[in-house]
Amino acid sequence: MRKLFNRIDIFIIIGVLLLSFLLFLPGLSDSKDLVAQIYVDGEVIEEINLNEVLEPYTFSPKEGTVISVKNGTIHFSEAVCRDKLCINSGELSSKGQTAACLPERIVITIKGADKTDMITY
Numbered sequence: 001m002r003k004l005f006n007r008i009d010i011f012i013i014i015g016v017l018l019l020s021f022l023l024f025l026p027g028l029s030d031s032k033d034l035v036a037q038i039y040v041d042g043e044v045i046e047e048i049n050l051n052e053v054l055e056p057y058t059f060s061p062k063e064g065t066v067i068s069v070k071n072g073t074i075h076f077s078e079a080v081c082r083d084k085l086c087i088n089s090g091e092l093s094s095k096g097q098t099a100a101c102l103p104e105r106i107v108i109t110i111k112g113a114d115k116t117d118m119i120t121y
Helices: 009-030
Strands: 034-040 041-047 057-062 065-070 073-078 098-102 106-112
Touching: 034 057, 041 057, 065 106, 073 098, 073 106
Parallel strands: none
Antiparallel strands: 034 041, 034 106, 057 065, 065 073, 098 106
16 A cells, blocks of 8 residues: 655655745734825825824824824724725734825825835745
8 A cells, every 4th residue: 555645745844834924923023013104285294103002092193183092093083075095994913004184185195114025936
């Protein structure tokens, strides 16, 4: 009777599994330093390191629009626009997420502090 796997097959399988683990390793460190950038009329008015926020707080970049910040997350909590899509976008907590209130021309984006947007192999 013949074996299902021989010794070389097992080494190849282990090698492929290790290689695939190493390729996904950089993605595990995404939440290190999250920096929220708040744009009003296309200009950055504030940058907040979300991992350094100790106490939750709110601020208003324009009258009627309120942004809530707590450790690791940021979101629109109040808005003067009719549709409230910016509030419905929820909390932003990962690199690359964006929320915008178009009638007020306010945009929140989350970036990593290392300024790396993408890693390709």
